[in-house]
Amino acid sequence: MRNLEILSPQNPRVKEWALLLEKKHRDKQHKFMIEGIHLVQEALRSDADIECVCYEIDRGIPAELSAAAAARLDVSWVAVSAAVIAKCSDTKTPQPVFAILRKANEQVQVDTLLNKPNSFVVVLDGVQDPGNVGTIIRSADAVGADGIIVGPGSADIYSPKVIRSTMGSIFHLPVVHQRLPEILQQAKQRGIRLAGTSLQAAANCYEYDFTGPVWLLFGSEGGGLSEEVRALMDDGLIIPMRGQAESLNVAMAASVLLYEGLRQRYFN
Template sequence: MEILSPQNARVKEWALLLEKKHRDKQHKYLIEGIHLVQEALRSGADIECICYEKENGIPAELSSAAAARLDVNWIAVSEAVIAKCSDTKTPQPVFAVLRKADEQVQMKSLLNKDRSLVVVLDGVQDPGNVGTIIRTADAVGADGIIVGSGSADIYSPKVIRSTMGSLFHLPILRSQLSEILPQAKEQGIRLAGTSLQAAVNCYEYDFTGPVWLLFGSEGGGLSEEVRALMDDGLIIPMRGQAESLNVAMAASVLLYEGLRQRYFN
């Protein structure tokens, strides 16, 4: 199959996915580039179609997947179609349209998981920070990420690029934190977050039980509503003169301490 005109109705529908309101409406999103498409294929993501530049054909790195994934619709498209569906100045030769996962099923699994280690984002707005936190959570083997309102959209092109494919390796769910966090507490899950008023050094805290780590906005930290639900305040010790750590770096410190205690203690 091939689609060469950027005025094609399907192409117009794909291009709309560059905007959040249309991603939410269609329950779909775009990914761009060979690496991200490879990761989506390897991870068994729900792919509607993969579009590649007709002139160059299916990229060699994806040719074996093209033969194996019979459930995926592969479409040859023109450079003009690729340009219309990209938010970058130099578009990649391949992009894919994916369907979003069933978040309710995944949320239930997270709440019931034994000794879960989960990241909760409360108004983290910078796409680069959100993407870095997702990559770090993937690296340490965290069980999932919950994204509250006010945070960057996890399906925006900038966030997806900065995850480097980690988006497909663990559940990333959007939720109202005022609803899901009390449910977690009822399950015996501890809610911990960084706090300048905290009495507990993060290296003395017990990360071996079920714990969800709360991270707030770059400017204001956790919202009052979420801070009120927090069980344990943690402080990251600093010997130098820096006032604070970037939220993605703070998340990395706590997640790696959790990894150390769970697997290398």
């Protein structure tokens, strides 16, 4: 365990950390930031690639993290001032701890998903709302899905709002950015079915077979799937509704289909 102390918000490392609040700098540095005891705890438990954990010097290392502080010898622990924490947070009431993580090798994760037998994967095509993206990641984790592939136009999975809404699930399964047409064509060549919600020629989702390899496609909140992704879809699914609601939002729809997949695969 290496302990450092940084008190000035003008410190060069602090300036680098603060830049991670913006996507272009997360992409450039290949790093991202998480905030709060729970998220840091989940990252430590999941053996995430953590560069450093920063905690408010006046409060000390939170008790919930003390065991991990002793165990994770590869992580630097940095005592920082309240001013440093405020500079590195996008919230009005910053948490007393944050961490800097290195991004995983996404291509390795994609190859793993493509080659996994009987894979159950979620694909997001232009899902822009960070809360929806985070909720879908959390639901996919809950049902034991194999991973999430996020296409261009969706919310950045490393943004603070997405990470907060995953409640730590982002550390429990592969979540990767990828251009969709190429990866979906590769999936089809491996016999993976591509299924998505649709109102045209759609099968009842409770009659669909989720027990084989299937990737679930979800499009933007307003426009649905893009034309190029819809053209690759094998099976259209409809979620039956008996009430008067016009539709479900994308996170709710994803959760319904994910749990039907869970039911068929493990509780049928």
